[in-house]
Structure formats: structure tokens, C-alpha cells
Amino acid sequence: MTGGALLLRFVLYGAATMVASAGDSWTLGLGLGAFTGLLGLGLERRLRAAFDSRPAILATLALLASGPANGISATPDPSQAVLFGASCLVFFVLAGSSIPSAPALGLAAAVSIGPAAFEWARASWWHIDPVNLLVALFGAHGTLYGAPLLWAGFLGLGGLRREKPALARLALAALGPGVVSLLLATDQAEASTRIATWLPFLLPGIAQCFQKAVAFARRRPERVVSGAAAVLVLWNLFLMEQYRLRLLPSDDTVSFAQVTSNSAGLLSRLFGTPAAWPANWIFAWRLEVPLDRWDAIAGRRLFANEKAVAATIEIGDDASLFAPDVPLLLEGFGARRTCEQGWCRDLDGAGRLLLPLAGVGRGDFTIRLRARGQGVLSLSLNGVSTSVAAMTESLSDVTLRAPARTANRGFNVLSLSVAGGGKATLDRLTLERDLGNGSAR
């Protein structure tokens, strides 16, 4: 291996981390990039003992290029990088032995669930729910959503178990407890911190999968070419559809960013975002909502932080795709329109709103809807608590006060209906919770 090739791989391994970390400081970016580059060279060396060189290199690259997907934030987190580096070191050491001992497997498991245990010990509240796992893996900031190639780390385990059972056992010892730990939600760090410690253990599965993929591509090149051609067909079909629906001007310049966004919207609406499969299907099926709703809802927190007692959602104020109210509106709501001094949306007869809540507090949970219209507006939370109030000609509050037990941690459905199928104009939704004293734990 030449020095040039080594340097090239060092740069490739560190590039993604460097770009992601350089937003604030180039020094930090270069430092973390170099650190990741070194980690990459070590991981690759370990993998090459068990796999061909190219799958080993590409598996390492796939893992490290996806690093920034875990714990995306405007400011890079060196502590997470250190945690990841330490777990890489553990993987490097443990994967070196041909038959991992029980203590080694125990160490792998401990490393993988260590951060979760630490969080749990410090948490003022915690709860276990399968939704937490789905959000951590498939939510818009989830690991497999941000880095779909990491799927290979799980898919490759089957083949690995037959061909390299020692590596398979090591990977399973870390991944099993690690994934299970994602069921836990606390008021502490993001799930990405917990994931950082078992990410390196995906490498054997990724390398195994890539090795098979290389063999397949060599055996059936025409199928690979067909797959690539299918991407061009998809691009064209989505472009045709958005042109047909007049989402683009028929005779003017267009922004290709907008074209991409329209296509992504169509894909997500029709099939759900592939990177979020199967969580988005489960979500859509359980709550009877459109497939594309998962992305903007999973992991959303209406209350700004754990101590916030009120959350306000302005309805119709933001016209962009990033509008915070849009993901919450399920059906029955009209387009944005002006009302009094600001922007609103009309409710046509009946509609549903989705309220994702991380915590509902201990006392009463209050929902205030600023609305106007004629007739009586009724609100119902999860089909249990109901409130009925007459609306006025000018905007005023309609309030629903529900016991905390009727609101769920997770997804709640607020149903609205105007008596007689009339219209109501909605301006703002305010949620208030009573955190009470003491711990929920």
C-alpha cells in the first residue's frame, strides 16, 4: 500500500466530519476530521483481516461518512466524537480476537448500553415505548434516516453468522442491547449519544453486505445498470407529475432545488420516505394519517424544553415548507388566509390536529384555540376529553381542559368540529401543562 493511497483514504474518512464540523471553526473541523481519519484507518485495518480490501474500505467510508447524520446540530459536539472514538477502540480490540470470550462480549454490550444506563441514572423522568426506538432510528433525525447505508450493518448479520460467526456474535452483543436501549426516552441527552457507542459494531455487517454486493454486481452487472437506470426513470416520472400538476411554471425558469423538493414530496406522499420505512407505514396505519406526515412529526417537541409550561403554535403564519403548523394539520383545514391582523386557516366542518408531546405534566392539560366563526366549536382530545364553546365574530379563545391522564406521551389527536358543518377560522393553538412538583420518575 502506497503512502499516497493511505493519505487519500485518511482524507476520505475524515472529510465528512470535517465539513460537518467546520461550520463554526475550521480548526475544530480539521481536528475532528483528522481524528476521524485516523479512526477510519484503524477500523479499516481491522476489517481487512476478515474481508476483501474494497468492501472493508467502503464499509469504513460508509460508516464515517454517515457520522454527521448522528447528532446533527449547528454546533459540533467533540464529546460525542470522543465517545465514538472510544467505542471504535473497543471494537478494534475486541474484533481482533478470533473467538470473542464471554467477558469480551459483555464488554461490547456494556459499551453499547453504557450511555443509556448513565442517562437513566441521571434522568428526572423516563419511559419506555417502541415509538422511541422508531423515532431514534427512522425519525427525520434518526440514524437510519440520516444514513440509510447503515441498514447494511443489520442486513449483513445473517450472512456474517454463517461465514464469520465470531464477528457476528461480537456485533450482535453490541447491537442487540444498543438497539433495545433506544426504547428508553429520558430528559437527558439525545438518542444519538447512545447510538454513537454501538455504531462501530455495524461495520462487520456492512462489510459483509458490501462483499456480497460486489460479488452480485460482478455476476449480474445488467441488474445493477437497470437499478441505476430506474433512478433516471423515477426522476422523469416525478418531474412529469409535478409539471402536470402545475407545481412548476410551464414556460419559465425553475429552481432545481424546488424540483427536487416537489419530487421528494410526491415520493413521500405516495410511498413514504424510503429512509423512514417501515416506521412511517406503521405510524400512518395506526393513526390513519398520510404517509408523509411521519417525517415532520417524529421527534417533534411542541414544548420548547422540559421545563416549559406553555407551547404556542401559530396557524397559517409561515408560508414556507418549514412552517411548524403544517405537519400537525391532518385533515379538514384550508389554505392560509388573512384574518384581522395576521394569518389563519379555515376549519371546514371537522378536522384533526396531531399533537406530539414528550411530556404532559401531572395536573390538567389545557388546550386554547384562538378562533372565530359562527356556531359552536367542539374540541376533543384523543376522543376522550371534550369541550364545547360558542364562537364569536372576532377571534377569541376556545378552551379544553383535560386531565393529564387523557393526554399521552407521544402522539395525541385533537379533533375539532363546528356544529352543523360550518366554518371556523383558526389563528393560534396554545398548549399549557402543569408540571407540578417533584419527579415523574
Added chain:
Amino acid sequence: MQVCRVGTSVMSALLAFDLALIVVTGGLSILTPWTRASPLAFAIREGLLALALVARLRVLAAPDRRLSAGRLMLVLAIFPSLFHLHFVGRRITGDGLYYYVYTRSMMRDADVDFANEYEHYDLLKRGDLSVPTDTGHRRSIYSVGPGLLWTPFFAGADGLASLFAAAGLEVNTSGYGPLHINATALGSFTYGIVAIFLIHAFLRRDFGDRLAAGTVLLLWWASFLEWYLAEQPLTSHPASVFLVAAFFLLRQNQAPSSSWGSLALGLTLGVAMSVRWQNGVYLLLPAVDLLGAFLRRESIIGLVRRGLLMGGGVFAGILPQMLAWKAIYGEYLLPSPPHGADFLRLDRPFLLNTLFSSRHGLLSWTPVFWLCFLGLIPLTKRNPRRFAILWAPVLIMTYVNACSGDWWSGGAYSNRRFDSLLPVFALGLAAFLRHARDVVKQRPAAVLFALVLGGAAWNLTFVRAIQRQEASGEAPLSLAARALASARALSHDVGFPATWPASWIFAARYDTSPGAFDLAAGRYLFYRQNNLGGVADLGTEGDEALILNGFSSPKQDGPITYRGIESEARLIVSLDLPETLGLSLQTRAADHARATNIEVAVNGNAIGSIQAPPDWGEARLEAPQAFWKRGPNIVTVRARSPVHIDRVTFGGPTR
């Protein structure tokens, strides 16, 4: 076995007839006459027909008469397209109307006087159509060929209408009704489908059945072909592709070496020219063939005879167009296109825009054509004697399309004017796919590397979006919002890949981000349809197309929308022709207390300065013709202190 064959044949014919009847009548079915066929019922019929065809043509057919796998794939691919045609496709829209009036006028009035048709469609008041030509006809800038080729289907609709009338059903026989329009649309669709099989036959000799079929399928579904087959079938494109494909197949089968073949080739090309005049470029190929035969010292008499027959065929083919022009304009041959003498400007090619602009650029909208161009290179290298000549029509047609007044092809899907090149592009695409297959076989890890790069791009573009504050790392986003933020970041940093390398050239030339290319390249101040009307209205929706740098986000002051500048900002505006222009700037000083000075330059040439008053006010400057360029121009605004700009109005000089 024989009974099964007959049974599946009858079933196939019955289902095919029923599907055609549903399309033509808008839902009437002989299988379920009591109800109109729903989308599900239509899809079920298609599924049954597909099964019957597979059974009849593959399973039950004698081994030596079995339909090839490639052809079967193409047959099955017709069904989604037919569904598209019937349930989604449009009929009389855009250019389709002007082609259809030929059919209706020829069939109903036996002429090409469109006054009654234009009146029916409420077009007689339109400026260019309200005045009769020298012969008393109404003008048409469209070719006669498509309308002529659709007449058999119009006649079929007449026959069907007679049957319905005889059965006591109410039917519109005016020729404007859905029966005739649907039949004509189905006819045009049929030409397109036949073209697909002809291209497949053309490719089979060099690339084999399956690769040829895969190529044709990819070209069909990844280019503008599906749009013009099913979404807007009433255009010239399906018939044009059909005739050009037939021409290439005839040529490949050595038609020019026989008398009858020469006549057929000439006639095909002649009719193709009546459908789309630019197909005349292909006259070059038989001319080169004859020259080659001459150089090979073939019999002069034979060559002359074949040349004359070919010429006669071409003449017979273009005769309908000549007669139509004679009737409409009083001349058999027009000295310039009926669109106007300045429609084709051979000294003014917009090559980068035609290929890469976001306004229907061929390669930016339908990147599959990249593969077609690239594939022609190894093909030419492999057999230059056979394939090098194909570069001539590719280059000539590309140049001609780039020189068209509206190089973006009006309200087109991608750059449809390249339709005549589809058989040539198919050759390139097949060669590319074969080459790609070999590369994957030899370097399978390269595919994985591409996949990993794709994964990194998905990930890093979003990180860049967060860094550029176009997205938040806190709240989750819908896929559409994430894609918008990521694609904006990508476009800003390196340009949108479909616009490479034009966006890089644009960025280098105008010292801006390659992302600015998308909206700016192809948007004109005054030129042709959907221009800006001479007004750069800042702060309004879509003003990003005019902004290079230095402006704030859009702001509003009562009814006035504007953007602010701190010290210097640049606008980009495109002209078709440089001319002396006045610039009126509606501005105000940001601190509302005292006026501030603004200097304005056009393409780096100072044109003067104005005062931005404390409240909104307009001031005017003039930029001489010498300062302007054809295409994008940069207007630089420099202010001593922050100012707000509402709009810049460009207009003629004051004198």
C-alpha cells in the same frame, strides 16, 4: 393446444378492441355496456390482456414463432402508458389545437381554411389569426403532416359515430367532440408506440434483443417521449419519431440499394419533413450513401435511378406541405419559417441554455440524454465508417434548436424539439448501457463507491443546509422541506448536478454561486413570452432570479415589497438585444432621515448616481447600448449608507 391459441387470440383481440373503445368513447365498453369503465376496471382489462398476450405470444406459441423477451417487455410497457393516455392525458391543449384543426378542416371542409375552426375555439380575435392572409385563409405556423397522418383515425371516429347514430345513441359528429378528438389522440399514441418498436428493431442488430429493449424502455420512460405519447399526444412528436425511426430502419435494411427501397426511403423522409420540417436534415444521410456508392464505383445508371426515385419520394412526401402553404400563403415554398423571419437566427446560438437551462433544457430536465451523447463516442470509435456520420444530424439539429427564437421550446416538457434525434440517441444510449455493464462487471466496487458517495451527499448536503441556516437541526422536517434545504445548499455550493457544467461557467463568468444559474439563465427583461416586462420588482415572490448578492431578505412596507442593501449589491437581468435603456430606481434611504447617494454601474461601467430620498422616490439614469450585452447583464448598485430598493424599471431612452 390449437384451441388454446385460438381462445387466447380471440380474448386478446376482444380486450384490445374494448380498451380502444373505452379510450375513444371516454368509457363505453362492450364487456360492461351498462357502466362506464372505472380506472380499476380499465386496469383489470389491461392486466387480462397482458396475461392473454403473454400466453398467446410466449407460452402457447411455437418455439420458432415466440415473441422475443425484449418485444414482450415493450408490449407490457404499453399498458401503463395507455392508462396514462386515457385517465390523465390532455387532448386539445397548446400546440395540439393547431395541429388538430388541420385534421378537422381537411376531413370536414376538404380545405386548410381554419377560419371556422379558429372561430369554434374562440381564436379569431387573436391578433395574428384575426387577419386573413393574401389568399383569404387564416395563418398557421404549424406543419400539415401530423394532421394529415391523423385523418385515418378521424375517419374511424366518423365510422363509429355512424354506428352509434344508427343504434339511436346521441353522438357529436361535428369533429370537435370527444369521439373524434380521442380517436385522433389514440392514433397519435399508436404512431408513438409503433415508433418504439421500430427503434427496437433498429437497435437489435447491433445490441441484441434485451439490451435494445432495455434501451428503448429507458428512453421512453426517462425522456420527454412518454409525455408526448400519453400526456400531450396531439402534437407532431409521436408521428415525427415514427417516421424518423422508419427511415433509419429502412436505411439499415439497405433500402437505398433497391429501386423500391429508395422510393420508400424518400417518401418516408418526405412525409417526415411534412411533419417536422427540420427532419430535412436527414436528407444528408441518403446523399452520403449515394456518394459512397458512387465512390465504390457502382453503376452510374443505377445510382441515378435510385437517386431520382428517392428524390421523387421526398417530393411526394413534402407535397402536402407545399400545397398547404400554397393554399394559406400563396407560395409553395416559404422563404423563412411562418413564425417570422427572425425565428431562426443562425448567428445566435444559445447552446448552453438549450442543453442546461432550467427552462426546459434537454440535459437538465432529462439527464438520460447525457448517456445518449456519451454513448455515441465509444460507438463512433468502434465503427467510425458507420456511425461517425450520425454526428452530423446530432450537431446540426442541436445547433438549429439552439438558434431558435424560443430555444426553450415554449411550454414544453424538456426540449421536445430533439424528438427527431431519438433513434440516434437510442444508439448512443444502447452503447452507453453496454459499456456501463462492462465497467460494472470489471469494477463492481465502483458501484458501491457511488452508493457511498450518494449516502454522504444525502447526509452532508443537509449538514450544509443547517450551516447555511436554511434548515434547523432541532425540529424534524418533512422530506420535501429537507430536500429543498439540502438541494439549495448543494446548488449554492457546487451547482445542481443536472446543470453542470453550464452553472460552473455561469458562476465563473458572473462571479456568483452556480446556484444562481437555475433561475437567472433564460429569464428575460423583454424577450418573448413570460418576460419581466422590464421590471425587476424586488421583494416579490420569484425575485431570487434577479439577485446575485448583497441584498437583504424580502421586506414589506404597507403595499410595497422591497429588499435592503448595506453598501453594494448586484442584480442580473437578461436581454436578447443590447440597446440603450433607461433605469428607474424606486428607492429610499434606510434611516428615513436624510437622502443618500447611490452609484449604479452596468457590467462594470458606471452610468451615474442618484439620490435615495428619505421616503420612497424614483430616479432615472440611462445606460447606452455599448454597456449592455446580449444575455445576462450585471447591474451593480453601490450606496454610501444602507438603502431600500423597491424596484428597478428598465425602459426605452428618454429622447
